[in-house]
Amino acid sequence: MNHRCTLSVLASLLLWSLLACAQDKNPINTKNSHEVVVPDLSIPWGFCFLPDGAMLITEKEGELIHFKDGKKTQISGIPEVYNRGQGGLMDIKLHPDYKDNDWIYLTYASSEGEEEGGNTALMRAKLKDNALVEQEILYKATPNTTRGQHFGSRIVFDDDGYLFFTIGERGNRDENPQDISRDGGKVYRLNDDGSIPDDNPFVNTPNAKKAIYSYGHRNQQGMVINPTTQAIWAHEHGPKGGDEINIVEAGKNYGWPVITYGVNYSGTTITDETSRPNMAQPLYYWVPSIAPSGMEFISSDVYEGWKGNLLVGSLKFQYLDNCYIKDNKVVKQERLLDGLGRVRSINQGPDGFIYVGIENLGIVKLIQTK
Amino acid sequence: MKNSLIIILAVLMFCACNTTEKKQGLAVASSSELKPVKQDSELSESIARGESIYTDFCMSCHLPNGQGVANVYPPLANSDYLKNKQTESIKAIKYGLSGKIVVNGSPYNNVMSPMGLEDDETVDVMNYINNSWGNTFGTLITETQVSKIEQ
Numbered sequence: 119m120n121h122r123c124t125l126s127v128l129a130s131l132l133l134w135s136l137l138a139c140a141q142d143k144n145p146i147n148t149k150n151s152h153e154v155v156v157p158d159l160s161i162p163w164g165f166c167f168l169p170d171g172a173m174l175i176t177e178k179e180g181e182l183i184h185f186k187d188g189k190k191t192q193i194s195g196i197p198e199v200y201n202r203g204q205g206g207l208m209d210i211k212l213h214p215d216y217k218d219n220d221w222i223y224l225t226y227a228s229s230e231g232e233e234e235g236g237n238t239a240l241m242r243a244k245l246k247d248n249a250l251v252e253q254e255i256l257y258k259a260t261p262n263t264t265r266g267q268h269f270g271s272r273i274v275f276d277d278d279g280y281l282f283f284t285i286g287e288r289g290n291r292d293e294n295p296q297d298i299s300r301d302g303g304k305v306y307r308l309n310d311d312g313s314i315p316d317d318n319p320f321v322n323t324p325n326a327k328k329a330i331y332s333y334g335h336r337n338q339q340g341m342v343i344n345p346t347t348q349a350i351w352a353h354e355h356g357p358k359g360g361d362e363i364n365i366v367e368a369g370k371n372y373g374w375p376v377i378t379y380g381v382n383y384s385g386t387t388i389t390d391e392t393s394r395p396n397m398a399q400p401l402y403y404w405v406p407s408i409a410p411s412g413m414e415f416i417s418s419d420v421y422e423g424w425k426g427n428l429l430v431g432s433l434k435f436q437y438l439d440n441c442y443i444k445d446n447k448v449v450k451q452e453r454l455l456d457g458l459g460r461v462r463s464i465n466q467g468p469d470g471f472i473y474v475g476i477e478n479l480g481i482v483k484l485i486q487t488k
Numbered sequence: 489m490k491n492s493l494i495i496i497l498a499v500l501m502f503c504a505c506n507t508t509e510k511k512q513g514l515a516v517a518s519s520s521e522l523k524p525v526k527q528d529s530e531l532s533e534s535i536a537r538g539e540s541i542y543t544d545f546c547m548s549c550h551l552p553n554g555q556g557v558a559n560v561y562p563p564l565a566n567s568d569y570l571k572n573k574q575t576e577s578i579k580a581i582k583y584g585l586s587g588k589i590v591v592n593g594s595p596y597n598n599v600m601s602p603m604g605l606e607d608d609e610t611v612d613v614m615n616y617i618n619n620s621w622g623n624t625f626g627t628l629i630t631e632t633q634v635s636k637i638e639q
Contacts, residue, residue, distance in 0.1 A: 160586060160599050178601055179584075202604030203545050266545040266603065289544060384552045409548075436560060460560070460598060478586050478599040 142406055147440060147452040152482040155473065156185050162475030163271075164209035164463050169217055171468070174245075175481065176224070178206035184248060195249040200227040200236030203266015208238075209283075211273040213310060220244045221310065225271040225283060228258060235262035237301065238269045238285045242312070256312030257283075257329060259301035265289035268302070268337035272413075274350065276343055280315060281308045282350060282366070286337030291375045295334050299325040303374060305338065305352065305366050307331035319369030334372040334397065340413030340430060340464075341366070347446075351401075353410045353430060356380035357388065361407045362400035363430075363448070373397035379405060402441075402448040409434035412463040418470025421486045429454075429472060431461025438464070438474055438484070454484065531615060531628050538616025545603050546613065554621040560598065562591040565621035574614075574626050575637060581610050583639045607634045 156162075161178035168174060172186035180199035184191040199207045205227025213221035221242050228239035237259040243250045268286030275281055287294040287303035295303025298320055306329040309315055320326035341352040350366040360380025364372055377391045379400075393399060404410070412431035416424050428441040428448070435453075438461050442450040455461070455474060463475035472484040542550075546564075550556050554565030564570055569591040570577050579585075584602035588595055605613065611629050618625040 161601055200604070201602065205604075206601065267548070383547050434557060434560060457559075478597065 142404070142408060142435060144437075144439065144451045144453050146437075146456045147454055149487050150454045151485050151487050152455055152458065152474075153485060154480050155483050156190075156481040157479075159183075159475070159477075159480045161206075161477050162463055162481060163207065164211075165465060165473070165475055165481060166210050166212050167465070167468055168212070173481070174210055174222070175475070176207045176210050178208070180207045180226075182207065182210075182224075182250065184245075191248055193245065193248055193250055195251065195253075197224075197226060197228065197239075197241060197250075197253065197255075200229040202227070202236065202264070205236055205238075205266070205269045208269065208271035209273045211275065213242075214275050214279060222250075223256075223273050223281065225269075225273055227269050228255075229262060230255070230258055231260060231262050233260075233262040235264040237262050237288060238271055240273070240283055240306075240308075240312075242310075254312065256308060257306065259285050259288075263288050263290065268355075270335075270338050272339060272341040272352070274341045274343055275310075276350065277348055279310055281310055282306065282331065282341065283308075284335070284338035284341055284352065286339075286354075287335070287374070291336070295336065295374045296371070296376065298323065298327060298330050298333055301327060303333060303335045304330045305332045305335065305341075305350075307368075331368055332366050332370045332372060334370075334374050334376070335364075336374045339411040342413045342415060345415050345417040346426065351413065351415075351428070353413055355409060356403070356407055358383050358385065359403075359405035359407055361404040361410050363402040363428075364398065364400050365446070367398070370398045371396060372400075379403045380407070401446060407434060408432035408439060410439075412461055412475065414464040414466055414472065416466065416472060418466060420470040421472075421484075424486070429464050431464055431474070433460040433462070433477075436460055455482070458482070528628070531619070534612045534615040534628070535619055537609075538612035538614070539620075541605065541609050541613040542616050545605065546617075549600075554617065554623075559594070559596070562589065562594075562596045564617045565623060566592070567623075568592050570617065570623070571625045574618075574629075578610060578614060578629070578634055578637050579639070581605060581613065582607075582634070582637060607631050610634045 163176045163178045165173055165175040175183040182193040182196045208225040211223045224241045227236045229236040240257040241255050243253040265288050267289035270284035270286035273283045284305050285302050294300050314328045320330050321328050336354050338352045338354040344351050352366050353363045357380040360378045377397050410430045411433050414429045416427045428443050430439040436457050437453040438455045440452045440454050441448045459479045460477040465473050467473050473481050475481050549561040550564050556563040586599040588597040608631050611631050611634050614629040
């Protein structure tokens with residue numbers, strides 16, 4: 119009997135320590151629920167709203183879905199996607215003047231080029247008769263690699279019409295993020311036609327990739343304009359620990375892998391340094407990692423007490439992280455849609471409600487309850 | 489008496505290993521922690537290649553120790569699913585897996601996208617996960633076997 123007691127105490131200690139390691143401490147907000155708007159999706163990596171109320175949804179495996187009045191239609195003619203590891207068909211965004219020019223922007227993993235493997239590409243195209251036409255590749259990162267990680271791929275437009283998009287370091291942390299003559303581990307800035315803005319920070323730096331806007335990133339799967347300050351906010355996956363939120367600014371180095379608050383997946387140290395004078399500090403970092411994907415500010419008045427909050431999806435812990443922001447600091451976090459599934463993408467709809475793309479479920483509407 | 493029995497058993501097992509080379513899934517913790525036992529070279533080379541595929545494609549979710557994350561990413565280490573469902577496991581790597589499965593008594597309901605691996609890479613990573621973290625599952629997985637598995 120004694121023996122059994124000891125065993126069960128040991129077992130519960132072990133279980134407790136496992137749970138303590140695996141979970142973060144954000145409290146669950148119970149005053150929210152959801153309504154499934156688009157059912158039966160696998161990995162809705164990105165989505166956007168067309169002016170007529172329809173949605174365009176990317177499935178990572180390489181499908182572009184038009185959804186209206188409960189009906190899904192496959193869009194044909196999408197580019198060939200290098201579907202390997204974390205790569206596939208990724209983000210989608212409408213041009214800010216879509217009503218006038220019909221341009222749709224897409225990121226995807228592409229094997230175009232001479233080397234084996236793939237890397238992130240940015241395309242713009244138009245939708246006609248349920249087909250993607252007038253396709254123009256605006257950027258294709260080089261070189262290709264068969265590595266499965268870190269394609270980045272979020273797209274955002276700022277108020278001046280510049281296009282920003284991310285490319286992760288493609289599993290090559292020792293060469294890519296700190297070298298501005300190489301692609302990967304960067305935020306890029308382009309004009310809407312793919313040309314390079316004259317005032318990009320490295321436009322006059324010899325050998326630099328001129329489209330680079332900031333560097334020293336790992337894998338940024340969330341990026342959004344702060345509707346109050348107009349600053350660009352992005353988050354990125356750290357290794358084990360050290361997921362970050364950064365305010366992205368021209369020419370800045372965000373430090374990966376020279377400084378980080380994370381360690382290798384195996385627990386071994388990457389570096390002892392968490393700061394350097396010439397490297398930007400994150401606005402916030404998560405330890406343990408939540409594996410962030412998707413990012414949106416609540417700018418509508420739909421949700422009482424949440425206006426101005428930042429929403430971040432957690433793939434790993436399967437919740438929508440409701441971040442209260444004060445003076446550019448995360449002052450409180452809570453779990454919304456807790457346990458519903460891996461949160462992949464987040465957008466505020468034209469009706470002011472928040473829509474969330476959840477893996478193996480679909481797109482759900484976030485509802486605040488009493 | 490007990491001791492001599494153990495010795496006889498050990499000798500028998502050693503002989504069995506020698507005579508059935510290339511068939512046995514030997515217990516290998518990881519390529520960096522090889523036990524000083526006679527290795528099947530084909531298997532151990534496959535396991536070594538599989539380790540780098542694992543690091544590249546699997547580790548961020550299933551973790552370096554194969555433990556996964558409770559309720560989200562099922563464990564591979566000591567996994568009854570991997571042990572008993574080798575074909576389904578290969579299928580999951582080749583074509584992805586979604587929906588509910590039960591692993592070691594716990595339900596998992598998620599999506600693993602197809603990894604886009606070549607058949608030889610699938611072979612290597614299967615041999616790695618079958619023979620790591622204390623797992624001794626199955627026999628040597630071959631490319632012919634993997635190529636025959638359809639969606």
